Structures are given as structure tokens and as C-alpha cells.
Amino acid sequence: MSIESSAGRAFAPGHITGFFEMHDDPDPRRKGSTGCGVVIDGGIDTIVTRGVGKTEVYLDGASVKADTTCSLIEQLVDFPVHVNCTSSIPIGCGFGASAAGSLSTAYALNDAFSLGLTSNQLVEAVHIAEVSNGSGMGDVEGQYFGGVPIRKVPGCPPYGVLDRVPSPSFEVHCIVLGELSTGSVLNDAGLMRDINSAGRSALRSLLARPTVTNFMEISKQFTLKCGLASDRVMDAIEAVGAAGGMASQAMLGDTVFACSVEETKKDVFDALSTFAEVTTYNVTSCYEHPVKF
Numbered sequence: 001m002s003i004e005s006s007a008g009r010a011f012a013p014g015h016i017t018g019f020f021e022m023h024d025d026p027d028p029r030r031k032g033s034t035g036c037g038v039v040i041d042g043g044i045d046t047i048v049t050r051g052v053g054k055t056e057v058y059l060d061g062a063s064v065k066a067d068t069t070c071s072l073i074e075q076l077v078d079f080p081v082h083v084n085c086t087s088s089i090p091i092g093c094g095f096g097a098s099a100a101g102s103l104s105t106a107y108a109l110n111d112a113f114s115l116g117l118t119s120n121q122l123v124e125a126v127h128i129a130e131v132s133n134g135s136g137m138g139d140v141e142g143q144y145f146g147g148v149p150i151r152k153v154p155g156c157p158p159y160g161v162l163d164r165v166p167s168p169s170f171e172v173h174c175i176v177l178g179e180l181s182t183g184s185v186l187n188d189a190g191l192m193r194d195i196n197s198a199g200r201s202a203l204r205s206l207l208a209r210p211t212v213t214n215f216m217e218i219s220k221q222f223t224l225k226c227g228l229a230s231d232r233v234m235d236a237i238e239a240v241g242a243a244g245g246m247a248s249q250a251m252l253g254d255t256v257f258a259c260s261v262e263e264t265k266k267d268v269f270d271a272l273s274t275f276a277e278v279t280t281y282n283v284t285s286c287y288e289h290p291v292k293f
């Protein structure tokens with residue numbers, strides 16, 4: 001329901017990718033990534049109203065360029081929109097912020113202006129905006145699916161095929177050490193060859209044993225193979241391992257995400273704290289059970 005006439009509000013969660021493979025295709029709906037990640041309870045909360053003159057996007061109070069969100073809006077409506085995003089995830093650090101900002105905008109527009117679109121139609125519009133701007137390749141599919149989504153076939157519905165690592169809810173602890181531009185990695189053909197070959201075998205291994213522990217282990221192996229990690233990222237991953245937890249690099253960011261069983265949670269948190277401020281998010285999932293990886 002709209003919060004007032006011609007205003008809409010929606011939240012979309014962040015998504016951290018552990019490993020991925022890119023798939024090119026002339027049809028943007030089929031172009032995208034396969035891989036696996038986690039959907040977190042931090043994300044972007046967006047309010048939209050009809051704009052005056054031109055579309056404007058504000059993020060945490062400041063005006064931003066937001067090309068992805070602007071291309072999404074152009075697909076859905078033919079009038080200017082005022083977009084006000086509030087984020088509880090870092091931007092440009094591997095949390096899928098461009099997709100979360102665009103997906104929340106899509107839901108809010110659908111509500112505010114009674115567009116009558118389904119979730120799949122909104123996801124398709126965001127997916128097209130993401131791949132045509134090179135800001136993401138599969139985050140939006142993960143975000144709408146939730147939990148620990150496995151992207152088995154690239155693209156938006158009905159082309160993309162998703163599944164999930166079955167798991168109760170658990171926490172992920174994150175540290176951001178810097179920024180990594182998604183575009184600069186995706187446009188580097190040499191780097192992408194290594195990433196794609198590592199991503200393909202990672203997906204095969206995960207599907208053979210789809211558990212959170214295996215996801216974390218495979219993501220770490222992927223991080224080691226594709227060489228995107230800074231020294232500090234590698235040191236933090238090692239420190240978490242020594243503290244009894246599991247950690248990997250958030251793709252594509254200069255960011256580490258970690259999880260652990262209850263017994264080592266404090267040690268893992270303390271280990272990460274020596275590198276940077278730790279933010280803890282919850283990964284919601286399909287069933288409830290005391291966490292036991």
C-alpha cells in the first residue's frame with residue numbers, strides 16, 4: 001500500500017557474492033553471472049515521489065549520478081522521479097548496492113504509480129539496467145530470491161535458474177578495507193578468463209556438497225585463484241581462519257566477510273576488528289535450527 005498518494009517506499013537487501021562466472025549474451029536478459037552468495041538484512045530503503053523537471057537520485061542525503069537506477073526508471077515510467085535512498089550497506093564494496101538501490105526503486109515505483117507489474121517483471125527491468133551499465137550481473141536475482149542463493153543459469157526470470165544452499169539463519173561479519181570498481185574487473189579480459197574458469201569449477205564443487213561451510217571454503221579457494229585480493233584482505237582471511245572461523249573476499253569489493261559457529265564468534269569478531277570496524281548482518285533463511293555448520 002502507498003504511504004501517500006503517488007509516493008512509494010520499499011527496501012531491498014544487499015547481496016555478497018562469494019564466487020561467480022560471467023556469461024555473455026547479446027540478449028541482456030540472458031547475459032549475467034552464475035555463482036553463489038549470501039543475502040543480508042542490510043540494504044537500501046527507498047522512497048519515490050513524482051519529480052519535477054528531471055529524475056534525481058539522493059543517497060543518504062547527497063545527490064548521486066546513479067546511472068543504473070536512472071536506466072531502471074526510464075524502463076518503467078515516462079516522467080521524472082524523485083528518489084531518496086537510505087543505505088545500511090557500504091556502496092561500491094561488493095554488497096550489490098547498485099542492484100539493491102534499483103530493486104527498491106522498482107518496487108516503490110510499482111506501488112506508488114500502480115504499474116501493475118509482478119516481481120519477475122521488476123527484476124527483469126533491474127537486471128537489464130544492471131548488465132547494460134556493467135554495475136552487476138546477478139546481484140538482483142540473488143536479492144529477490146534470498147538466503148544463500150545459488151545462481152545455476154545466468155539471467156533474469158524465466159531464463160535464470162536459482163536454487164539455494166539450505167541453511168538456518170546465521171550471521172556474517174564484514175570489514176571494508178577499500179573500494180574495488182566492479183567495471184574495471186569485468187572489463188579486464190585476461191582477469192575474467194581466470195575468474196570464469198575458477199567460478200565454473202567452484203559452482204560444480206558447491207553443487208556436489210551444498211552447505212554453508214563448503215560455500216565459504218570454495219569462496220576462499222576462488223579468492224586465492226583469481227588474485228583480486230589485496231594483502232590486507234588475505235591477512236584478514238588468514239586471521240579469521242586462525243581464530244576458528246571462515247572468511248572470504250566479497251566479490252567485487254576490497255571487503256572480507258566471515259562467519260563462524262557460536263563458540264568462536266567472539267574470537268572471529270576480535271580478529272576482524274584489528275583490521276577495521278566490523279559490521280554484522282544476518283542472513284535469513286528457509287528454516288530455523290540452532291546454527292551448526
Ligand SMILES: Nc1ncnc2c1ncn2[C@@H]1O[C@H](COP(=O)(O)OP(=O)(O)OP(=O)(O)O)[C@@H](O)[C@H]1O
Nearest residue numbers: 066069091092093094095096097098101135182252
Ligand atoms: N539507487 C542507488 N543507490 C545507491 N547506489 C547506486 C544507486 N544506483 C546506482 N548506484 C551507484 O552504484 C555504484 C556502486 O555500484 P558498484 O557496482 O560499484 O558497487 P556495488 O553495487 O555496491 O557492489 P558490487 O561490487 O557488489 O556490484 C555507486 O557509484 C552508486 O552511485
Ligand SMILES: CC(C)(CO)[C@@H](O)C(=O)[O-]
Nearest residue numbers: 017020033136137138252
Ligand atoms: C559481477 C558481481 C560479482 C559484482 O557485481 C556480481 O554482480 C555477480 O555475482 O554477478
